[in-house]
Amino acid sequence: MSEARTNPYELGLDKNAANFVPLSPVGFLLRSAAVYPERISVIHGERRYTWRQSLDRCRRLASALAAHGIRRGDTVAVMAPNVPEAFEAHFAVPMAGAVLNALNIRLDAETIAFILKHGGARVLITDTEFAPVIGRALAMLDDKPLVIDIADPLGPHGADGVASGGRRLGALDYEEFLAGGDPDFAELTPADEWDAIALNYTSGTTGNPKGVVTHYRGAYLNALGNILVWGLRQHPVYLWTLPMFHANGWCFPWTVTALAGTHVCLRRVEAASVYEAIERHGVTHLCGAPVVMNMLLNAGAGKLARPVDMMTAGAAPPAAVIGGMEALGFRITHVYGLTEVYGPAVICAWHDEWDDLPADERARLKSRQGVAYPVLEGLMVADPETLAPVPHDGATMGEIFMRGNIVMKGYLKDAPATAEAFAGGWFHTGDLAVAHPDGYIEIKDRSKDIIISGGENISTIEIEDVLYRHPAILEAAVVARPDPNWGETPCAFVTLKDGATADPTEIIAFCRDRMAHFKAPRHIIFGPLPKTSTGKIQKFVLRERAKEGT
């Protein structure tokens, strides 16, 4: 055979309109509306939409956004709990060619103002419940977005936000905005599947949040990845206990739609309302942080009438919690991921033969983070300097690295952080783990500067920045403290200045005045900080002390 030869498969077989279409999760909505137009798509209290109606509403919203000047690559922010409008934004915003920026409803005004400015939001769709904090955030901006109010009858102020004590911020009401839209609007399709679809801010490890930019291709693939790993079939009834503003509800707005399932909305995650929804709507699936499991476990409810599948992410659920939940009829699937990889990208894939093991052994196996999603092409625990994989011995620590089609485009307007995250051609998670002999990875230590409390990421550096602003504080270091309910809470170790005094309550109040309340430390411990010979604070020592104090 000759060495050089032409490849006949490359001749005259180019892409064309018939055989190449950019991947987009918006197609899932179009298909479900076409095939199952009369099936229920969304339930919220007494409200019901069919897939035909949901498509109609999304097209109207996209059309109205376009009519108000939204163009390709513009940002549309949403501040809302899990209501139908948040769901609709996951389709309508891309249908207008824009990028969805879902805001965490627990953030403080300063952070929201930072995000709106950094992300360049041109439109903000906001639930009237958050009018006070949004009002303060908008006051900080020179260049204000167009504001559209969601006046949810189930919200604390009812449909008429003004009359009942709430406050409308915009000139526009969501339903009126939709009414002015065109239900026959021809949705924009991405020019390239690499185009941005969403912008999600993560607290990261530095004070200012970073804007994770995801793309159509990854959103499409991770939506399918959820189906593959969870064995989802047509028409799941999915309860929205996981916030849609957490990595786009881990892509489940798209996943459930691909299967023409039903989205059951929930403004507030409370045990009674979760159990009521499960009973009333025949919920089959839900997701949530371990704190949600604790809540459901401690509510004193009886066994479920039918089994319900629950996916939980992040901190490994304790064996007792898994066991307790399974006794109630919840089937627990453990996943792990980050906003940078569209939410879960790793799953503790179960082996049938593990069913026969004792309960504590099953729980131990299930508490491991596991293996890559089929749509994540590379996963390894490796030396952070050399990128050499660690031996699969269950003992050698390394950093978790990922590579594949569900890894973000990068951080918005932050080339240094993007370059750092992708150094060496792998995404650096910052999480430390071991690899077991069977290849399953297990996190041994969260990235040193992140606390996960009730499913929210909290940057210890952000808290330390505030502590250092306190006049009595000389030095401060914050670490995670294990908490049976929240998973972790921030614990601050503080050294006071010579002769200064301060008590824990006052320091905590000082923090709460300057940051989102959930980020403020719960415990303050006074004393000198342990340091290395080069003067670096030994956080691992503090983590041990925080643990001992629980």
Add this chain to the structure above:
Amino acid sequence: MSEARTNPYELGLDKNAANFVPLSPVGFLLRSAAVYPERISVIHGERRYTWRQSLDRCRRLASALAAHGIRRGDTVAVMAPNVPEAFEAHFAVPMAGAVLNALNIRLDAETIAFILKHGGARVLITDTEFAPVIGRALAMLDDKPLVIDIADPLGPHGADGVASGGRRLGALDYEEFLAGGDPDFAELTPADEWDAIALNYTSGTTGNPKGVVTHYRGAYLNALGNILVWGLRQHPVYLWTLPMFHANGWCFPWTVTALAGTHVCLRRVEAASVYEAIERHGVTHLCGAPVVMNMLLNAGAGKLARPVDMMTAGAAPPAAVIGGMEALGFRITHVYGLTEVYGPAVICAWHDEWDDLPADERARLKSRQGVAYPVLEGLMVADPETLAPVPHDGATMGEIFMRGNIVMKGYLKDAPATAEAFAGGWFHTGDLAVAHPDGYIEIKDRSKDIIISGGENISTIEIEDVLYRHPAILEAAVVARPDPNWGETPCAFVTLKDGATADPTEIIAFCRDRMAHFKAPRHIIFGPLPKTSTGKIQKFVLRERAKEGT
């Protein structure tokens, strides 16, 4: 808002090794071998492989192919029934960077020679059962491929083809070839997901077969599409009743592997062996043409111990067959597609509320071809001239058009046919259908020149070409004749020359001498052919006559 503005999402957020990997179904094998190394991947008679072993064998085969000079874009042909080697080729050939050309084992030597030459096969892996026909085909070629023999102990000649009356063609034996390969071979990944992965010849509507070229992206997506539409979960036990040489077994070598299922091989599809495999291996899924359903239905077997899902494609199964199969415990899913769209691309997606309808109404609904797979972005019935969609009235006929990521690259070395197939930015299926008010499509007439007999496409033009070579025949036209067993069989209408004589038996024998036996007409009807005013033969009249004769 200003009219022109830069898009910050396009700045510094390019693809890199961490966040972009070409889609490839080979990754499914790597993952299943990593996560479930000890699960059974392939069963063939008493042979068993685990996923670890299957990966080992595929790497060895890929390595041995590379060692024998196979490079990117080369063609590797396989002539085999559903044996482990045919399965392995679906991964090993792409892992060597080559293109898999699976040959239909029912083809005649002339057609095989044409395909080997046209496709440029450099290697031919062939089961010794087919040594006679392959030997004749090779004799017709100046430039012969490297031949590797599969000596299957379950084949008609046993493991030692020579001693027991079979014939080895190559200097190389498959198992010896593998033994020389490297189990640690680093598989090639596609440079671009648009690269060719397979070459499948279809009889098309002209005499010479056309080479359908498919790509990695489409193979990956259609493999997932099968999972979505069929509700497949982890670890299906899949029985190979559908030939792997039919559009790559409709992508199921990749689909079942993505789920770490078990491939149960079957050299010959006979009712007894199918039922035995179902019972012995706990088969959960299988695919097949309606002729396979007939066979299973008429075998006099009792009700299945557990329900088995069966997917059937092409000609709509008659209501009695569906009803009979369901009474036996088979759950039937009806799909439709073509080799040009990787097999099925349309599914009769079921609605729960249809369960309550009378049996004949259910069968009528199920006999419709249905709606697009989620991975096929466009499907319409339209006027073939204007591409204007027909009204959804269940009455207006049009041609079926498709568009999306599971449409082929095009036909190999056939720019005119490729351009024709993609004219107007849609793939022209050549099949005629109506669209019902609910959007479901229903085929009313097969593409005028194709007969589907026992799951095989037969070109009527190819048969007519042979008939016209008969010295007594003046004119000939072939159409499909409905057949309770085969779905359709070829029926030839013939006008003899003045004074000439010939009888049906002799004409059929004449055809069988000159083409694959399954393509030869089963019925010959003499008489003048009905024509239009412009002299075109009115095949629709002949189709009616053929129907009346059944």
